[in-house]
Amino acid sequence: MARRGDADAVLMSILLVALLGALGTALLSALAPHLGWLDPRPGSIPMERKSQVIPAAPVGGVVLVTIAALGLPTALATELTLPPLGGLTGPSLIAVLAAFVLGSLDDWLPTGLSPWSKVFGQFAASLPLLVDGGPWTVVVALVAMNAVNTFDNSDGAAASFGAVALLLPGPAAAGALLGFLPWNLRRGGPVLPKAYLGDAGSHAVGMLVAVHPAAWPALALPVMDLLRVLRLRRLAGQAPWVGDRRHLPQALERAGLGGPARCALIAAIAAPAALASAIVADSSMTDSGAANSFAAVVGVVLTGAAFLGLCALIARRTEEA
Numbered sequence: 001m002a003r004r005g006d007a008d009a010v011l012m013s014i015l016l017v018a019l020l021g022a023l024g025t026a027l028l029s030a031l032a033p034h035l036g037w038l039d040p041r042p043g044s045i046p047m048e049r050k051s052q053v054i055p056a057a058p059v060g061g062v063v064l065v066t067i068a069a070l071g072l073p074t075a076l077a078t079e080l081t082l083p084p085l086g087g088l089t090g091p092s093l094i095a096v097l098a099a100f101v102l103g104s105l106d107d108w109l110p111t112g113l114s115p116w117s118k119v120f121g122q123f124a125a126s127l128p129l130l131v132d133g134g135p136w137t138v139v140v141a142l143v144a145m146n147a148v149n150t151f152d153n154s155d156g157a158a159a160s161f162g163a164v165a166l167l168l169p170g171p172a173a174a175g176a177l178l179g180f181l182p183w184n185l186r187r188g189g190p191v192l193p194k195a196y197l198g199d200a201g202s203h204a205v206g207m208l209v210a211v212h213p214a215a216w217p218a219l220a221l222p223v224m225d226l227l228r229v230l231r232l233r234r235l236a237g238q239a240p241w242v243g244d245r246r247h248l249p250q251a252l253e254r255a256g257l258g259g260p261a262r263c264a265l266i267a268a269i270a271a272p273a274a275l276a277s278a279i280v281a282d283s284s285m286t287d288s289g290a291a292n293s294f295a296a297v298v299g300v301v302l303t304g305a306a307f308l309g310l311c312a313l314i315a316r317r318t319e320e321a
Helices: 004-035 060-069 072-079 090-108 115-130 135-150 157-166 171-184 198-210 213-235 248-254 259-281 289-320
Strands: none
Touching (some): 004 060, 004 171, 060 090, 060 171, 060 198, 090 115, 090 135, 115 135, 135 198, 135 213, 157 171, 157 259, 198 213, 213 259, 213 289, 248 289, 259 289
């Protein structure tokens, strides 16, 4: 993360990366129909948790990994004398690429990966993190990939969450997601998004959160929502791994919120947990681990309170409808 004096230049770098993300998404979305790179594909099994009718291009993962993980913004920022946003190297890069490949397999196989195959693949993709981290890093990676994936069934939800979670600890990834986001939203009426993250993209976002410890508190929002949905599935006698449309972004969609409003609300709820510890970690005021932990706890509590309040409001409106 950059020092305070570099704030304006870092913002310019993020805007540059967002522009690259938008242009890359536009280009790949235009090429995708000619390559058969669409979701859903002919012959694939429809899934009830997906709402699209017209196929879209699942190109978000390629854009994200190319820009954020391979260090493209670093080279460009250096040429423009802007502070580099940094690309991933070593074990973190391997883990992100492995998560992307795993998600790509799930996107391309006609029936997708089985739940146990996906979990085994996620575990294997997380193992490189043991080099610089520890067992807990692998656990966080498993949680992050699955939690972010639950937000990837509503337009813009996973991208907006990832952009907020990674804004300070991983600005290159955040910029790429911001550039991708407009292509991931409905344009009014029956017109559906031009591009999706796909499982490749959602797995990459989850792993990017995992390799940036300052972003870990942001997982409070999707994890709490996942626990809520698992409880509802258990009460309904359903298998916990069977997808449905009970997650928070989909509930907001049913409540009538449009894509931009839905994304803004998700970002606002995630922001306290996402930014609190990252701000303290980047501050020159203290290097205290205790201060960082306290900030993270406060942020998580605020996010949790906002999440519970929103769930109660949605439940009340559902009862009144």
